[in-house]
Amino acid sequence: MTVSIEPLEAAGWDDLSTLFGPAGASSGCWCMFWRLPAKEYSAGTGSAARDPVHGNKVKFENVVRAGGPIGLLAYVDGAPAGWCAVAPRTTYPRVFTSPTIVPADPDEPGIWSVTCFFVGRKYRRAGLASALLGAAVEWAKEQGAIAVEGYPVDPRDVRGHAGDFFTGTVSQFERAGFALQPRAKRGRRAVMRRSV
Secondary structure (H helix, E strand, O other): OOEEEEEOOHHHHHHHHHHHOOOOOOOOOOOOOOOOOHHHHHHOOHHHHHOOOOOHHHHHHHHHHHOOOOEEEEEEOOEEEEEEEEEEHHHOHHHHHOOOOOOOOOOOOOEEEEEEEEEOHHHOOOOHHHHHHHHHHHHHHHOOOOEEEEOOEOHHHOOOOHHHHOOOEHHHHHHOOOEEOOOOOOOOEOOEEEEO
16 A cells, blocks of 8 residues: 655645545535534535535635645555645634634744544544644645644543544544643633644
8 A cells, every 4th residue: 555645735726525425524514614604504504515606515616726735645656645734824713713722922923723624434443543643744844834733622522423523533643742721711612733
């Protein structure tokens, strides 16, 4: 099994679409959860995700086609197999409106966030998400980040389905050298950080 991980650019959109499939990764999310206000995000999910004007798919395609740092796409033997969203924290407005993960210093420069993982069903449980997290840290550093944050869950606190783990797990981030950060209000998601 040969694994390669590359930054997503416009030319990789079709590969990402193949990986996400008709469900848009999870219920039509299309990696827009952290980028949109809750009401707007919800209006573009489910069957509405493929709406050619208002759906989350076209919104994310527009983000990808606009360029800039978006995330990393993993390939296994040349086939798209995994995704990790990583970009400057300012890219994700919902981080700043969440009562449980809102940054203590929202204006702190050089902070990047890892907000999402998606691994194709046949590639799961093979360490691909952890490989993507390691690559995300290195790529963010190359782009000038001074620290990388993530918002993973502790499996003991999650009673939902596999889709609830889209931000990764606390143990996954710990293995990658991230440390828990203090926060004003405890929630389902942790705030973890690693200096780079």
